[in-house]
Amino acid sequence: MVELRQEFDELEESFQRYSLLLQLSAYAPQFPCDFTTQEYLFPGCQTRVWLRVSWVGAAPKIEITSDSMLLRGVGFILMRLLNGLPWQEYQNLDEWDIPAAMGLTGMFTSQRQQGIIKLLKEIEHQIQGKAG
Amino acid sequence: MDFDILRFRAEFPALDTRSNGHFLVYLDNAATTQIPSCVHESIRKHYLYDHGNVHRGIHSRSEQSTRSYENARKVVADSLGAMPEEIIFTAGTTDGINKVAISVAELLKPGDEIITTPVEHHSNLVPWQELCRRTGARLRFIRMTPDGELDLEHYHTLLSEKTKLVTVTQCSNVLGAVYDVAAICAAAHDVGALVLVDGAQGFCHTKVDVKELGCDFYCFSGHKVFAPTGIGALFMSGACMARLRPPFYGGGMVDMVGLYQSTYEQGVLGWEAGTPNFVGAIALAEALKFRDRMGAELLCQYTQELTQYAVQLLSELKGVHLLGEPKRRTGILSFTVDGLHPFDIAVLLDQRGIAVRSGTHCAQPLLYEMGLNYCVRASIAPYNTREELQTFCNTLKQIAGMLGERIYDTGRADGRATPRV
Numbered sequence: 152m153v154e155l156r157q158e159f160d161e162l163e164e165s166f167q168r169y170s171l172l173l174q175l176s177a178y179a180p181q182f183p184c185d186f187t188t189q190e191y192l193f194p195g196c197q198t199r200v201w202l203r204v205s206w207v208g209a210a211p212k213i214e215i216t217s218d219s220m221l222l223r224g225v226g227f228i229l230m231r232l233l234n235g236l237p238w239q240e241y242q243n244l245d246e247w248d249i250p251a252a253m254g255l256t257g258m259f260t261s262q263r264q265q266g267i268i269k270l271l272k273e274i275e276h277q278i279q280g281k282a283g
Numbered sequence: 284m285d286f287d288i289l290r291f292r293a294e295f296p297a298l299d300t301r302s303n304g305h306f307l308v309y310l311d312n313a314a315t316t317q318i319p320s321c322v323h324e325s326i327r328k329h330y331l332y333d334h335g336n337v338h339r340g341i342h343s344r345s346e347q348s349t350r351s352y353e354n355a356r357k358v359v360a361d362s363l364g365a366m367p368e369e370i371i372f373t374a375g376t377t378d379g380i381n382k383v384a385i386s387v388a389e390l391l392k393p394g395d396e397i398i399t400t401p402v403e404h405h406s407n408l409v410p411w412q413e414l415c416r417r418t419g420a421r422l423r424f425i426r427m428t429p430d431g432e433l434d435l436e437h438y439h440t441l442l443s444e445k446t447k448l449v450t451v452t453q454c455s456n457v458l459g460a461v462y463d464v465a466a467i468c469a470a471a472h473d474v475g476a477l478v479l480v481d482g483a484q485g486f487c488h489t490k491v492d493v494k495e496l497g498c499d500f501y502c503f504s505g506h507k508v509f510a511p512t513g514i515g516a517l518f519m520s521g522a523c524m525a526r527l528r529p530p531f532y533g534g535g536m537v538d539m540v541g542l543y544q545s546t547y548e549q550g551v552l553g554w555e556a557g558t559p560n561f562v563g564a565i566a567l568a569e570a571l572k573f574r575d576r577m578g579a580e581l582l583c584q585y586t587q588e589l590t591q592y593a594v595q596l597l598s599e600l601k602g603v604h605l606l607g608e609p610k611r612r613t614g615i616l617s618f619t620v621d622g623l624h625p626f627d628i629a630v631l632l633d634q635r636g637i638a639v640r641s642g643t644h645c646a647q648p649l650l651y652e653m654g655l656n657y658c659v660r661a662s663i664a665p666y667n668t669r670e671e672l673q674t675f676c677n678t679l680k681q682i683a684g685m686l687g688e689r690i691y692d693t694g695r696a697d698g699r700a701t702p703r704v
Contacts, residue, residue, distance in 0.1 A: 165303060166634040173627075173686065197626045197642045197657060219624040220686060259630075 155228065159254030168258055172224035179227040180216040187216060193270060196262075198222055200270065204277040211238050211278045215270075225267060228253045233274065241275045286585050291577055292666045294319040305636025308671045313456055313484060313615050313662030314640055315506045318570075322509060325569035329562050337561045338535060338552070352561040355568035356551070359516045362571045362579075363501060364492035369524070371517040371554040372564050376483040377406040379502030379517035380450075382554070383479055384410035385530035387448060393419025396445040398476075400425045400433055401652050402455045405645040407481040411450060420447070427652065431458040431607025439470060446476040453485025453496075457646045457660065458607035459590065459615030461489060468497035477523065483507060487664075488587075488613040490580055493518050505563065510570035514563030517554075524550065531556040582665040587613050589663050589672065596676040602683060606658060617644070617660040620679075623686045625659040631682045637675050 162168045180186070186203040193200040198219040205212045213233050215226030232253065233241070249271055250256050250264050259267070292298050297317040300307050309317060329351070335344025337352045353367070360367040373379040391397075397411050401424050415422055423441045426434040433451075449471040454461045464485075468478045479500040482491060486503035493501045501518040505511060519527075529536060529547065533556040538546040547553045574582060590613050597603050602621035620628060629641035640660045643650050650656065661675060 166631070169631055169634055170685070198624060199656075219626045221624075221627050221630055 155231065156252070156254040165258065168254075169221065172258070173220050174224075175227045176220045176223035179223040179230065180214055182216050182218050182223065184216060186214060193273060195266060200226070200266075202270065202273060202277075204274060204281065206281065209237070210235055211241070211281070213274055225253070225255065228255075229267075229270070229274075238278050241278045284581065284584060284588070286578070286581050286665075288585070288666070288668060291582075292668075294321065294573070295666050296320060298666055302636040302638065303634050308637040308667075308674055310661040310663065310667065310671075310675060311638045311640050312487075312664035312667075313507065313644075313660065315512065316487070316509050316664050317666070318511065319509055319573055321573050322511070322566050322570045326511065326562060326566050329565055334562075336558055348561055351565045352559070355561075355564040358568035358571050359564075362491070362575075363516075363518050364494050365518050366521075368550050369493075369518055369521060371519060371551050372559050372561075373502065373515045373517050374513050374560065375504040375506070375515035376404075376481060376502045377410075377504075379500075379515060380407055380479065380481065381410050382517060382530045383500050383502075383519075384414045386527040387477070388414055388418055389528065391418040391420045391447055394445060395420040395447045396423050396441075396443070397421070398423045398425060398438070398441050398446055398449045398471075400451055401427050402431070402433070402458065402460070402646065402649045403450075403452055404456050404481065404483065405647070406483070407450055407452060407479075408648065411448075425451075427649075431455065431460045431609045433462055433467075435463070435466060435470075438467065442470055442474045442476070444474060446471065446474050448477050448479065450479040450481070452481040452483070453491075454482075454488060454613065454615070455607075455609075455646075455649070456484045456615065457617045457644050457649055457658070458609060459484075459612040459617075459662075460607055460609030461485065461611040461613055464498065465496050472497065484615065488583055490583060499523050505567040505570065508567075508570055509573060510567040511563055514560050514567045516567070519554075524554070529554045529556070533557050535559070577665075583613075586663055586665050589665075589667055589669065590614055590616070592669055593661065593663065593672045593676075596672055597679075600676060600680055600683070602687070603679070606653060606655075614664075615660065615662045617658045619655065619658050620683050621687075623683060625657045627686060628659050628679070628682060631686070632675070632678060635678045635682075637678055639675075 159168055162171060187201045191201040191203045193202045198217055200217045200222060203214040213230055215229055217223045217226060250267055295317045298307060333347045335342060335348045337349045356367045356370050360370045373382065397415065397420055399408065399411060399422060411422060426437040428434055449467060451464060451467055453464050464480050471478045477499040480496060480498040482501050482503040487508045499520045503515055505514040536548050536553045536556040538548055593616050597605055597616060597618060604619050606617040625641035629639050632639055642657050644660055
């Protein structure tokens with residue numbers, strides 16, 4: 152994650168950062184896929200995001216995709232950041248400045264950043280719910 | 284055409300700024316236009332030197348404000364071919380439509396019908412849905428043709444003695460189609476229905492004469508015609524004003540007030556409860572005078588030419604699909620690009636200094652009817668240039684290529700990717 156953050160920081164022109172995000176989108180589940188259904192749809196305004204949370208052994212597995220390539224890139228970064236974390240650590244998610252940690256500050260409007268934060272809260276909520 | 288575009292652009296300081304390191308190409312004019320220096324100056328001058336609340340006051344500043352406000356009403360009336368006593372200042376088109384929707388409620392009974400279209404902005408749909416819910420009236424919709432025109436033959440089949448109101452946009456905020464509102468008004472009046480015209484996009488791109496249109500209500504917003512946000516106007520025919528009761532009550536619109544009942548001002552003042560946005564009205568008048576000085580019809584003609592040029596440029600781009608093919612389109616071009624999300628396109632255009640809008644454009648029923656969830660909208664004002672449109676289309680082509688091609692380095696196991704820019 153630190154490497155990815157550095158890679159974003161090294162790019163001086165914002166357009167290059169978006170270009171990187173587009174490239175990263177290739178690593179996210181492609182749209183459409185088996186969970187781009189109403190059941191996993193995360194409500195949004197201009198774009199559609201699907202979120203599926205499951206468990207692999209003792210660790211949560213998060214899958215995110217979108218009809219927007221840029222948001223698939225964001226989804227990939229979130230999956231990189233969160234998958235493999237012990238579920239107890241998700242309880243501290245609120246305290247994280249996730250967009251900054253992801254190197255995305257300034258790349259999206261405040262409304263979009265709020266959307267990312269809402270998505271994180273939903274992930275935390277689902278994991279806590281499934282963890283009992 | 285004798286139009287000095289450079290002189291016109293020079294009036295708008297915002298156009299000489301940079302956005303994300305690039306010269307701003309502002310193509311979101313259907314959302315709001317930029318403000319010329321003279322309009323900004325009129326606001327500054329008023330607040331600094333002439334400010335006092337309108338009406339009722341006996342001191343000079345109040346008198347000055349009142350005079351400026353009522354002069355503004357005359358300027359707006361002139362721009363619509365109306366009389367000042369037919370112009371109610373509003374917060375904008377949405378506010379004007381809602382005022383009418385509240386006031387006509389007492390004319391409706393269950394079973395009555397309101398005719399509108401599927402191309403309307405939510406602002407000219409949702410208030411009528413609510414009105415129907417409250418009164419038991421029913422909404423009917425004029426069919427849209429695949430080109431984005433209104434099917435007027437179908438419209439005539441909808442009209443009946445049940446029709447109490449027809450409400451229609453003059454120009455679609457998604458398709459840019461300009462509709463034959465005069466014909467719609469005439470047919471509605473034949474069955475005794477009132478007609479409201481949503482002029483939010485029409486007023487800025489066409490010469491409007493409400494008497495020629497034959498409408499009973501006409502609403503527009505100042506911020507789409509070089510004025511600030513929060514000000515607009517509602518034309519209401521004298522006959523309607525005499526027949527309808529105002530939607531809001533309070534200070535400013537009363538004549539005599541008692542503990543249990545009150546009487547109200549006659550005419551437009553009875554429709555403007557509370558302190559009006561008179562500084563906004565003064566600025567709106569300045570914007571309209573500015574437009575007249577520059578040649579209102581010339582600006583419309585120039586925008587029309589730019590629109591045709593933009594249609595030509597976009598039509599030449601592979602994979603780009605313009606929405607609608609109306610007989611008359613002005614100022615607005617909405618489109619999709621094969622396989623690409625409008626949000627991604629708009630974000631990346633913004634990174635090149637080009638401001639467009641993506642989403643549903645407050646017209647979800649229209650987009651659904653066209654089988655779409657979202658689209659990109661570029662909207663033109665008379666300060667735009669052919670060169671800007673070329674920049675926009677060239678950049679769109681680059682972005683479409685970048686998004687469309689498979690540029691990913693998927694072979695790297697660590698997920699790091701090397702940017703290709």
